[in-house]
Amino acid sequence: MRVPPWLVSMRLVEGDRTKFRFWFPLFLLWPLLLVFVMLTFIATLLADLFSLISGHKPGYTRFVLGILGVVTQTRGTEVFVQDKSNHNRTVAFTLR
Amino acid sequence: MGDDRTRILDLLAAGKITTEEAARLLDALDARSGEGAGTAGAEGTGADEAAEADAVGGAEADAQAKSGFHKFFPGAGVKTSQKTGGSGTPKFMYVKVVSVKGDNVNVKIPVAVMRAGLKLTSLIPAQAQDQINRSMAEHGMSFDLNNFKPDDLEELIDALREMEIDVDSANGDKVHVYTE
Numbered sequence: 428m429r430v431p432p433w434l435v436s437m438r439l440v441e442g443d444r445t446k447f448r449f450w451f452p453l454f455l456l457w458p459l460l461l462v463f464v465m466l467t468f469i470a471t472l473l474a475d476l477f478s479l480i481s482g483h484k485p486g487y488t489r490f491v492l493g494i495l496g497v498v499t500q501t502r503g504t505e506v507f508v509q510d511k512s513n514h515n516r517t518v519a520f521t522l523r
Numbered sequence: 524m525g526d527d528r529t530r531i532l533d534l535l536a537a538g539k540i541t542t543e544e545a546a547r548l549l550d551a552l553d554a555r556s557g558e559g560a561g562t563a564g565a566e567g568t569g570a571d572e573a574a575e576a577d578a579v580g581g582a583e584a585d586a587q588a589k590s591g592f593h594k595f596f597p598g599a600g601v602k603t604s605q606k607t608g609g610s611g612t613p614k615f616m617y618v619k620v621v622s623v624k625g626d627n628v629n630v631k632i633p634v635a636v637m638r639a640g641l642k643l644t645s646l647i648p649a650q651a652q653d654q655i656n657r658s659m660a661e662h663g664m665s666f667d668l669n670n671f672k673p674d675d676l677e678e679l680i681d682a683l684r685e686m687e688i689d690v691d692s693a694n695g696d697k698v699h700v701y702t703e
Contacts (some may be wrong), residue, residue, distance in 0.1 A: 478648070486648035493639070493646040500635040503615065509627035 429499040431457070434523040441514045467491055527552055613684045613702035623695035634680060634702060641676045 433454040439447035468488065475485030506520040528549065535545040613634050620628040647655065656667055683702045690698040 484649050486646060490643070490646045490648060493643040497636060497639040497643055500633055500639045503631070503633040504636070505629070505631040507627070507629040509625075511625040511627075 440517040
């Protein structure tokens, strides 16, 4: 089972001084996300049912599952930006 | 083999190649010597080569420390290539931008995200796909999402292993896109 991102961290450094540090355990949001996903699933299942009745190929639920798949794969993303022309500012963003 | 290493280190010292490029070349040399020499080749990797490797590692560490990248992402770059090896499926895509002014942008994206994203296009409901195709065609992109097949996607992702894009702009800015 793939685990969704559980930690996001961001750091802003100017010169040698850390100006801003943000660290958030995303797993705290998982229960909220679960409720949202469940509600979305109900909606997409209904949409698929209507699609089926109207003769179209159902695919909304699979699409939502695909989106969840993309979200779970984002772990390991890292972005690092160093702006020397602007107070030697450095921004680092990681998703774990 | 020692000559090749020395040449790489000379190029690095002369500033003709970056530390990352040097590390990649040394990795390629190691892989080649591993394939060709097998166990006998292990005897060839003497103290000089170990010292050279340390020197490169040190130079790279210095360069990375200057850029600050490793301060934030320990284990990135060369260490990642050592972990995944040269022949395995790529795990990450790297986009590195170095401007003449000294600004740096490093982005590391899991290849799995791209795989999942591309697969997502084949999961878009047919009704929505038609609308997207129409809208894209209106904007001058005749690109049919229905043509995306899971087999093609796997092939595309596999081909990423060989992909390497280097852009040297006229003003000296450099963009390097590769996978490891």
